[in-house]
Amino acid sequence: MDIASFRALLGPSGQALLGEAAGLDVSEDGLLAAASRLRERHDPALVAAALTQVRLRMRARAKFGDDAERMYFTQAGLEQSTRASVATHRARRFADRLPGARVLELGCGIGADLIARARLGLGGEGVELDPLTAEVALANVASLGLNGLVSVRVGDATKEEASGFDAVFADPGRRTARGRVFDPRAYEPPLDVVLDKADQAPGACVKVAPGIPHEAVPDGAEAEWVSVGGDVKEAALWLGGFAGDVGRRATLLPSDADSDGRVWTLTPQGVEEPDVRAWGRYLYEPDGAVIRAHLVGEVAALVGGGLADPRIAYVTSDELRPTPFASAYEIEDVLPFSVKRLRAEVRRRGVGVLTVKKRGSAVDVDRLRRDLGFGGRRTTPRGPAAEGLTLVVTRVGREPVALLTHPVR
Numbered sequence: 001m002d003i004a005s006f007r008a009l010l011g012p013s014g015q016a017l018l019g020e021a022a023g024l025d026v027s028e029d030g031l032l033a034a035a036s037r038l039r040e041r042h043d044p045a046l047v048a049a050a051l052t053q054v055r056l057r058m059r060a061r062a063k064f065g066d067d068a069e070r071m072y073f074t075q076a077g078l079e080q081s082t083r084a085s086v087a088t089h090r091a092r093r094f095a096d097r098l099p100g101a102r103v104l105e106l107g108c109g110i111g112a113d114l115i116a117r118a119r120l121g122l123g124g125e126g127v128e129l130d131p132l133t134a135e136v137a138l139a140n141v142a143s144l145g146l147n148g149l150v151s152v153r154v155g156d157a158t159k160e161e162a163s164g165f166d167a168v169f170a171d172p173g174r175r176t177a178r179g180r181v182f183d184p185r186a187y188e189p190p191l192d193v194v195l196d197k198a199d200q201a202p203g204a205c206v207k208v209a210p211g212i213p214h215e216a217v218p219d220g221a222e223a224e225w226v227s228v229g230g231d232v233k234e235a236a237l238w239l240g241g242f243a244g245d246v247g248r249r250a251t252l253l254p255s256d257a258d259s260d261g262r263v264w265t266l267t268p269q270g271v272e273e274p275d276v277r278a279w280g281r282y283l284y285e286p287d288g289a290v291i292r293a294h295l296v297g298e299v300a301a302l303v304g305g306g307l308a309d310p311r312i313a314y315v316t317s318d319e320l321r322p323t324p325f326a327s328a329y330e331i332e333d334v335l336p337f338s339v340k341r342l343r344a345e346v347r348r349r350g351v352g353v354l355t356v357k358k359r360g361s362a363v364d365v366d367r368l369r370r371d372l373g374f375g376g377r378r379t380t381p382r383g384p385a386a387e388g389l390t391l392v393v394t395r396v397g398r399e400p401v402a403l404l405t406h407p408v409r
Contacts, residue, residue: 001074003132005049009072010139014050017042021050026058064112065256070143072136077110080175082207085253086226086233087116089263090205094167095120097242098203101166106157106197111137113169113207118146124165127155158189162200167242170194171207182209184216191216195239203241210235210292214248223248225289229255230327232288250289252324264324266290271297275306277316279334283392283405284315284326285357299326309396312360320408329390329405337363337393337400339371345404346372346389353388361393361400368393 008014017038024034031051038047056078060068063083073081082090094101094117101122108114108126110133117124118141126141128134131154138152162168173188174181184191191208195218198204210225210232217223222238227250238244246267254262274297286299296313300306302325305317320328335341346354354374356365369375372391392403 001049001052001132002045003135005045006072006132006135006139008043008046009049009053013042014046017046017050018053021047021054022057024054026051026054031055062256067144071110072139072143073110074133074136076175077133077136080171080173081110082112082116082171083228083233083256084112084116085228085256087113088119089226089251089253090236091116091120091122093238093242094122094169094205098122098166102164103167103169104160104162104165104201106160106168106170106194107172108137108152109133109171111140111152113171114150114152115140115144115146117169118149121149123149126150126152127157127160128152129154129156157197158193160197162197165201166203168198168201168204169206170198170204174209180209182211184208184212195237198239201240204239205242206237206239208235208237210288214294217248222246223293224251225249225292226251226253227287227289228253230287232292235292248293248295250287250293250295250325252287252289266293266295266298266325268295269298269301271301273297273310274300274315276310277306277308279308279331279403280305280316280318281331282317282320282408283329283331283403284317284323285329286313286315286326287324290325295325299323302326303328309360309394312394314359314392314394328408329392329403330408331403331405333404335402335404337361337402339368342391342402343372349389351389355388355390356393357390358393360395363393363400365393 026034035047035051053072056073057068060073060078064071103117103122103124105114105126108128111126114126126137128137134152134154141147141150172194181187194206198206212235220243222243225235226233249265249267252264284303286296290299291313300315302323303317303321304319305315308316356369358365390405390407392405394401
């Protein structure tokens with residue numbers, strides 16, 4: 001999709017075509033027929049743009065909910081955009097620290113963060129290097145009725161000046177044609193360049209990859225890892241007036257389907273290294289954001305537990321203490337890892353549904369499932385374990401072990 005086609009899509013005839021396309025079957029099976037039907041009466045380039053938007057809007061619902069029906073996307077822009085729940089969480093921190101602030105956003109993409117801040121009364125400008133993406137962001141701001149608060153323009157983040165703004169938000173590119181970028185020096189622009197720009201404002205936030213090394217976090221910054229519904233989605237560095245004194249935190253948001261405003265945050269509590277102990281009655285699997293933030297020790301303290309292996313983030317305890325920061329499993333048995341023995345045990349228990357988790361193990365989960373008789377062939381549930389079993393494969397020291405567990409709900 002080029003800029004000319006996108007601009008035409010925003011006009012009256014383009015909007016009518018977009019509405020017509022939304023009513024057709026645009027699945028892989030129906031896409032060719034839908035395109036042929038529309039091309040009989042419309043410009044092929046405009047038809048392609050409309051069908052692209054309809055399909056992207058369908059995918060975008062997972063990130064943006066009902067707003068997706070009014071928004072516009074590019075494929076890369078959608079993949080790299082912040083999901084609405086995370087953007088709203090981040091915008092609240094801006095609004096709490098600097099109510100009514102004007103924010104300069106470097107690399108605004110399709111405008112997800114810009115929109116979230118504007119909805120909380122924060123104005124400012126979004127700068128985007130790619131002209132088409134900038135057009136899309138501007139259209140999103142307008143379609144959601146926020147163009148009185150924020151604006152979007154084409155610009156190079158490395159040449160922007162933050163003077164006159166109360167804060168900076170930056171979202172450097174972390175993807176190339178070859179896939180995700182993990183080295184902060186390979187971001188576009190590189191992280192050190194972005195941090196120099198962020199230092200020009202009283203407060204700043206820089207979005208980074210969840211896998212950012214802790215040693216890459218600058219002194220004085222606060223690193224925050226965010227998970228949604230148990231999946232780590234992203235990380236951010238809070239700088240200047242936005243940085244707290246905790247250094248790092250894990251923030252848990254509910255799933256988008258259960259978005260009720262709850263937020264759980266875990267920060268360092270001065271906990272010493274967790275005890276190393278034998279497996280207890282319960283296994284706790286810390287949330288991924290907790291692990292990324294190096295706060296497993298805090299979870300161990302919350303549940304009165306320790307680690308079976310000091311290098312593996314599985315907490316064990318004889319106590320059941322519900323916490324949002326970890327999933328709990330009751331341990332039924334601990335066995336030396338052996339496919340033959342596990343197969344016999346699964347059959348003996350009449351397991352019909354098997355979930356396999358691993359940590360600190362090189363085992364191929366799909367192959368193990370097949371070896372245990374769960375490779376796509378439906379197993380008829382029977383016996384007391386018919387509701388399912390969670391098999392946890394890990395190790396203690398150099399010894400591989402298998403834990404037979406079930407979730408505690």
